[in-house]
Amino acid sequence: MFLPKALRLGTWAATLAFAAAFTIILFFAVPGIPLPTASALGAATFMVLFLARIAVLRALDSDLRKRHFGRPETRIILDFVERLRVSFTVADLVEAAREHLEKRADASLLFVKDSTWETYYASPSATTTDEEILRTIKRNFRGWPDGFFFLDEGFNVHPGGPGSRGFLIVCEGFHFYFFTRIGGAVEPEAFRMLQGELQLYFSRIATVARLFEIAALSKEWSLIAETQRSFLPKEMPKMAKLETAAYYRPLVNVSGDYYDVIPIDYRRTLLVVGDVSGKGLAAALIMGIIVNTIRMAPDKSDLAFLVRSVDEAIRSMRFEDKYTVIFLGIVDTGEKVLRYVNASMSDPIVVSQTALGAKPKKLESTMSLLGLLPLEGEIVVEEIPLRTDDVILVASDGLLELENRNGEQLGESAAFERLLQQSSRESAESFVEGLAGFAYSYVEGRQLRDDITILAAKVGRLWD
Numbered sequence: 238m239f240l241p242k243a244l245r246l247g248t249w250a251a252t253l254a255f256a257a258a259f260t261i262i263l264f265f266a267v268p269g270i271p272l273p274t275a276s277a278l279g280a281a282t283f284m285v286l287f288l289a290r291i292a293v294l295r296a297l298d299s300d301l302r303k304r305h306f307g308r309p310e311t312r313i314i315l316d317f318v319e320r321l322r323v324s325f326t327v328a329d330l331v332e333a334a335r336e337h338l339e340k341r342a343d344a345s346l347l348f349v350k351d352s353t354w355e356t357y358y359a360s361p362s363a364t365t366t367d368e369e370i371l372r373t374i375k376r377n378f379r380g381w382p383d384g385f386f387f388l389d390e391g392f393n394v395h396p397g398g399p400g401s402r403g404f405l406i407v408c409e410g411f412h413f414y415f416f417t418r419i420g421g422a423v424e425p426e427a428f429r430m431l432q433g434e435l436q437l438y439f440s441r442i443a444t445v446a447r448l449f450e451i452a453a454l455s456k457e458w459s460l461i462a463e464t465q466r467s468f469l470p471k472e473m474p475k476m477a478k479l480e481t482a483a484y485y486r487p488l489v490n491v492s493g494d495y496y497d498v499i500p501i502d503y504r505r506t507l508l509v510v511g512d513v514s515g516k517g518l519a520a521a522l523i524m525g526i527i528v529n530t531i532r533m534a535p536d537k538s539d540l541a542f543l544v545r546s547v548d549e550a551i552r553s554m555r556f557e558d559k560y561t562v563i564f565l566g567i568v569d570t571g572e573k574v575l576r577y578v579n580a581s582m583s584d585p586i587v588v589s590q591t592a593l594g595a596k597p598k599k600l601e602s603t604m605s606l607l608g609l610l611p612l613e614g615e616i617v618v619e620e621i622p623l624r625t626d627d628v629i630l631v632a633s634d635g636l637l638e639l640e641n642r643n644g645e646q647l648g649e650s651a652a653f654e655r656l657l658q659q660s661s662r663e664s665a666e667s668f669v670e671g672l673a674g675f676a677y678s679y680v681e682g683r684q685l686r687d688d689i690t691i692l693a694a695k696v697g698r699l700w701d
């Protein structure tokens with residue numbers, strides 16, 4: 238805004254300076270004229286000359302424009318430029334060229350891609366179908382830089398004007414050949430306008446194509462995410478002495494995290510939480526296979542068999558870099574125990590109520606991750622006793638490895654331990670909601686970097 242104001246002020250200052258000069262000239266040229274009269278005559282004379290100058294320049298400009306841009310040949314190119322401004326596809330470009338250049342200018346058109354020399358459009362004429370002419374054009378202009386060039390009879394660069402055979406515009410890796418006799422009669426500025434509009438056209442269609450790609454991709458990923466969520470429990474099963482709740486938040490549409498709660502019988506419930514390496518479609522596919530493998534297992538109480546089945550299912554997909562960490566635990570409210578296998582999952586926690594208050598206990602890994610190498614040896618199943626009101630917490634590393642501004646991980650913080658102790662007396666659903674809310678406050682508004690999955694199971698009164 239400053240520059241236009243400065244220019245306007247400068248113009249008015251110059252105008253006033255010239256008016257003052259006219260006044261001084263009149264004052265000294267005609268002795269005896271009072272200064273006010275001389276000033277008025279000077280100003281009036283200057284304004285007449287100033288306005289006359291503007292009128293003359295406008296008339297000359299209008300005449301020149303009519304002479305040059307009003308020519309029928311130039312008008313054809315300018316109409317084509319106008320049509321390009323509302324073109325959004327290659328088909329639009331071809332249609333505009335056929336309508337304004339082929340029909341009105343009797344032109345032959347050839348559009349090719351420089352890198353592959355693939356023809357996008359060629360007029361059905363002798364020029365654009367002659368193999369010798371096409372070979373000459375390719376030999377002369379393959380790899381040509383962006384710009385506008387006239388062509389001569391031999392399809393070489395011509396200086397322009399009378400004698401030109403047509404013109405070439407190279408833009409964004411595409412060649413546009415216009416073989417027509419009107420090239421020499423067209424105002425050169427019209428060709429510069431055409432070249433600029435072609436650049437805008439390519440930028441426009443690239444943006445439109447990208448938007449369509451994003452829209453299609455978003456729709457595709459939404460369908461994948463919807464399919465993936467169908468593998469997760471739609472609602473928590475109701476058990477007499479076990480209450481469960483979960484929180485699941487993918488970082489993007491699809492996730493490698495998964496969880497499940499599967500009742501085996503009236504007293505045993507299988508808890509599953511895992512995380513597949515990587516993100517995207519491959520991770521979502523492996524996640525679905527794992528969940529389906531566990532659900533289809535004939536004996537879900539055999540944890541060793543479930544572990545081997547999951548491992549084999551992943552390796553059968555033959556992804557070199559895909560694996561899973563997983564926790565499989567059976568809550569047995571009849572025998573009052575938790576049997577589990579922890580294949581490198583972030584340490585699950587059992588919070589028990591004691592006479593000294595709530596005490597969290599970590600369940601460390603019992604074996605390596607699954608899916609990379611064939612399992613050897615016996616699968617060790619650990620067992621710990623359960624008490625009334627015990628809370629079993631299994632969460633992905635996306636939660637436990639969250640860092641605050643000081644770089645301290647949530648799972649290692651004193652605040653996290655206090656939260657477990659305070660929330661363990663609440664319902665499983667309240668426990669999970671409080672933990673999820675605490676996670677977001679812990680990062681203090683910074684962007685999350687991984688999926689978050691939380692599964693909590695709270696044991697009821699075991700002695701009833």
